[in-house]
Amino acid sequence: MSRPSQFAVFGHPIAHSLSPRIHQAFAQQFGIALEYRTIDAAPSVFADAVRHFFSEEQGRGANVTLPHKSSAFALADERTEAAARAGTANVLTRLADGRLAAHNTDGAALVRDLTDRHRLDLRGHDTLLLGAGGAARAVAWSLFEAGVQTLTIVNRSPEAADALADAIGEPARVHTRYWEDLGNIGSFDLIVNATSAGTLGQALTLPLSLVGSRAVCYDLGYGASAFGFLAWARATGALHAYDGLGMLVEQAADAFQLWHGKRPDTEPVYKSLRTQGA
Structure with a gap:
C-alpha cells in the first residue's frame, strides 16, 4: 500500500497547533487519505527541516506559523502577489518540477471570516490596525481592498508602520x-x-477611547493568546469581540484547496473546534 500524501505545519513551538485536526476534518469531507503532522523546528534548523520534508519525505504542502513565516518566504522559488506584499508566507507548496511556491492566505482568510461568518460589511469602516509586522502586512492589503473607509496603522516602531502605509500608497485612506x-x-x-x-x-x-459605539474588535490570535485583548474589548463595551479561530480555519481551507483542488466546508469544522473549547 502506498503511503498517503504528506503534509505538515512548521512552527516553534507547535505542539498546540489545531492544523492537523482541521486538515483531517477537511480530508474526511472528501474521503481523502493524508498524513498531516506538526514539525517543531527551531529557527536555526528551519530551512534544513523544510528541504528534508519536501525532498526526502516527498511532502506536498506545508503550513507555516510563528516564527518562520519570513524564512518560508525567503526559501521559496516563486511567490504569489499576496506573499510578496506581506514579505511572509504561511503556505508552501511543492510544484510538479520540485520547486517551492510561497503563498500568504492570512489576509483573505481574515476578510472571509469577518464578512462571511460574522456578517460584517467592511465598507465604510474606520479601521485601526495594531502592529506592522508580518501578520499586519498580510491583512492590511486585504482590509484595504475589502473597502474599509480608512486604515490607521499604529506600531511601537513607527518606521515599520510608515513602510506598510507607503507600500499601499493611498495616503487619503491609509495613514x-x-x-x-x-x-x-x-x-x-x-x-x-x-x-x-x-x-x-x-x-x-x-485606552478605552479607541472603541466606537458599535465597534468590532478582532484578534488575529486565538485561545490564550487572544484573552487579554478580547477582555479589554468587552470591558470597553465593544459591540463584538472575536478571536482568530475562524481566520485559522479559513486559511487552512485555502491551503487545502491549493493542495487538493477541492474547497472544504469550513463551518462544521469551525463549530466543532469552538464546541471543544478552542
Missing part, C-alpha cells in the same frame, strides 16, 4: 500614528490586533 498617541486619535469601528503581545504573554495596555 499611520504613533503608539503614544493612541489616547487621543479618536475612536474606530473596527480594531484589529495584529501584535505579538498575546502570543508572547505580554500585556497590551490600550
